[in-house]
Amino acid sequence: MLEVKNLHATVDGKEILRGINFSVKAGEVHAIMGPNGSGKSTFASVLAGNERFTVTEGEVLYEGHDLLSMSIEDRARAGIFLGFQYPVEIPGVSMANFLKVALQEKRKYQGLEPLSASEFLRMMRDRASVVELDSKLTSRAVNEGFSGGEKKKNEIFQMAMLEPKLAILDETDSGLDIDALRIVGTGVTKLKRPDNATIVITHYQRLLDYIVPDYVHVLYKGRIIYSGDKDLALKLEKEGYDWLINQYE
């Protein structure tokens, strides 16, 4: 599904990603961990197409296509979803209207008929329940006045609506209390299918209790320095990153 080869990227002339090699197959869950400033969020942003970052070297193939030549919106329509670490408030734009446009754009891109108003409403109700999102929130402006937990649940709700092939969750667990963490974690697990894949970026092992990864990677100074299975996350939680970093340097 996703093939990342020797990816280098800079922001404001400073190199953040320094040769990432990484691949994801359908049905897999990958966790990316690593200390602050190692480039985890940058990696997610570059995959999503954030224009603040410049790719200087390497290539990314998504379902055989050159991802880096695609616009932000075409990546999204082709099934890439980024769960934002800091979801953005959009005053005056209702969740329902926003998602309707997003969903119809995606369906158009995929050559599907637009959903009827009643199908859309039914889908909204359905998917809101996946993350126990108060349905009143869907008539409010996007993320405006949402609590931290509501914003994160709202990200997973949007993921449930848009049914991505590849979901990248950028520190979705940050700022969540135990209940919200469980809801978000089990929500993502409910959305798991054999034909989609998830990349979970996290600082902590606790989210991985709910979203069990097939692979755990450690990102450090813009490179993946170590990969393992889910037990690696437990070890990192207990022992920190120093043993890996010492080994690397």
Add this chain to the structure above:
Amino acid sequence: MTGSSTNMNRAMERSLEQQWIDRYRADHDALAAASAPALNAPRKAALEAFERLGIPAKGSGNGDRYHYTDLRAAFAGEYRRATEAAAPKGSSTGLDCPGHRIELSNGFCREARLYRLDNGVMYGSLAAAAQEEPQLVARYYGELTQSEEDAFSALAAMWALDGVFIYVPAGVKEPLPFVIESELGDGRDLLSVYARHLYIFERGSAAQVVLHHRSDGDASSLSCQTREVVVDEEAHAEMVEVYQLGPQAVSVSGSYVRQAGNSRFESLSVSLSGSLLRHNLVASLDGRGVENHMNGVMLAGGTETFDYATDIRHRVPDGSSHEQFKSIAAGDGTAVFSGRIYVAPDAQRTNAYQQNNALLLTPGAHVDTKPQLEIYADDVKCSHGATVGQLDPEAIYYMRQRGLSLDEARRLQMYGFVREVLDKTRIEGLAETLDRLAEDKIDRL
């Protein structure tokens, strides 16, 4: 807006003001003969005021109230006066809003009559009201307009022959809004239009007014109109005004509101199109416990200039005022907001809030914003804020990541920006109409 070359040469020899004074002197007898005493009463004093005040130049006059916009250029031209309503057009392009409909054309009510409802409400032509209800009109007419302090208000007083009259008696809560469809233009250039309007909302009454200003075609026109709104004790009034004028239409309007104790007045003014739209919105909070809401939206593209000057006067204690204006300027468009808040020395416990947020989309576009606070009381909560910015790139990235195109993301953000203000109206079904009109304009910015 040019006349023939002979006219131009002759005009150049006289001052701009003298041209308007001469024009008025030529019209004077015809105006006097056509009007009831109440409308004729203020003309002489208005002329004298105009002679004294002159048309303010950009950056001067009227305590800087006309600082940002050049109105003199708009008044240069051999204007002719509208003397009657233009012939009605077959197709209606009015707002889709049910209510008591009043049609104005070039400042004249198409039906020169006063309607009377069973509950005592009267509405219709001001000229008709001045004939049929001379005492009521004379009691309020000219009390609030400041036609001796403002040149444009003076021009309206000098020339007005008609306008809209609305009267809601004490205790009556009128369920249907008054919907005024006002058309400008007669298909030929250099038409000048004058009108004065008077709304009286008596003690404990409730009413809603919707005004839709429209231009017929691309011919040049100049409109000077003033409105007096009397909101008595415990009355609740809401007013929504939409300007959808043609590319050569200039409008200078004044809205003068006086509120008595515990009354509530809400207004929303939306400037969608026109060459130059200048609005003076003045509210005098004369009774205790008054609530005033003044909101506005400007969507200026091309070479359009929209200029709002608000003036809230807290005269007594315990009043609150809330102003929110949002503007988007694109192309070479200009959006101006200057908001004055005056708090009298004994107007303690006043709560005044003012906010102006502007989006500047292009290098050629222009936004001016100026709060002007004059506070003479010491126990006052008064806050103001102004922002001028671009669209939020983070929000646009977020929306594109969900599959919206760059263009859609920009538009959705602009829709949302103004919707916050447009959706404040409580008139049934009107917010959707306003949203749609604003979205049409945003798509063309």
